[in-house]
Amino acid sequence: MRYRATERINHWIVAICFMLVALSGLGFLFPAFNWLMNVFGTPQMARILHPFISVAMFVAFTLMFFRPWHTIW
Numbered sequence: 001m002r003y004r005a006t007e008r009i010n011h012w013i014v015a016i017c018f019m020l021v022a023l024s025g026l027g028f029l030f031p032a033f034n035w036l037m038n039v040f041g042t043p044q045m046a047r048i049l050h051p052f053i054s055v056a057m058f059v060a061f062t063l064m065f066f067r068p069w070h071t072i073w
């Protein structure tokens with residue numbers, strides 16, 4: 001078995017958070033993609049959620065990054 005259930009769940013948290021911030025972020029940046037912000041209900045809601053989802057992604061990614069630390073050092 002290569003990965004524990006917690007590692008797989010953590011990986012999917014990172015992946016789902018990234019997809020959500022990429023959707024909202026591209027929505028903010030490009031007029032052609034403005035409609036993507038409506039995936040979150042309203043553009044205002046997308047702007048509120050983007051930084052919060054980003055913090056969740058940062059925490060989950062940091063856990064994922066340091067998990068194999070003992071195999072390196």
Ligand code: HEM
Binds near residue numbers: 018022054058
């Ligand atoms: C394709 C990916 C992304 C794009 C295009 C994007 C784009 C943007 C844009 C345009 C803003 C400014 C919104 C505004 O001024 O109203 C913003 C804000 C922000 N982004 Fe992203 N973003 C992306 C992914 C991420 C990721 C991966 C993270 C961190 C994990 C992140 C963290 C943040 C945070 C914390 C803010 C708020 C900054 C503030 O309030 O001053 N973004 N993003």
